[in-house]
Amino acid sequence: MYVHIGKETIIKSEEIIAILDIESLQKKKNLEEVLQNLKISDNIIDVSEGKKKSLVIIHKENKNLGYITNISTITLGRRAEK
Numbered sequence: 001m002y003v004h005i006g007k008e009t010i011i012k013s014e015e016i017i018a019i020l021d022i023e024s025l026q027k028k029k030n031l032e033e034v035l036q037n038l039k040i041s042d043n044i045i046d047v048s049e050g051k052k053k054s055l056v057i058i059h060k061e062n063k064n065l066g067y068i069t070n071i072s073t074i075t076l077g078r079r080a081e082k
Contacts, residue, residue: 003079005056006047006069013080015058021073022052031055040066 001013025031035041038057044066046052051070058065069076 001082003076005054005067005076006071007049009045009047009067009069011056011058011060011067015060016080017057017059017064018055019073019076019080020055020057022055022068025055035066038064038066040064044068 002010003013003016004010020034022031025034032041034055035044040057043063046068048068048070052068054069054071054073054076056067056069056076058067
């Protein structure tokens with residue numbers, strides 16, 4: 001199944017590792033630490049159109065990628081469950 005995560009971006013639901021709330025990560029100042037620990041700092045794709053809400057981490061082709069999106073974690077979670 002596929003999940004629409006913003007703009008014209010669609011990912012496979014089975015590739016999703018985590019869906020994280022950016023506001024919570026920024027409040028705790030852990031966003032950069034999370035990105036570095038997952039080794040995705042250089043593999044971030046921003047599809048948020050300037051309204052960052054969620055970070056979707058996926059595993060694709062033997063590497064981890066991150067997508068910053070303007071869709072809430074709750075909505076993305078519901079889309080991934082279907």
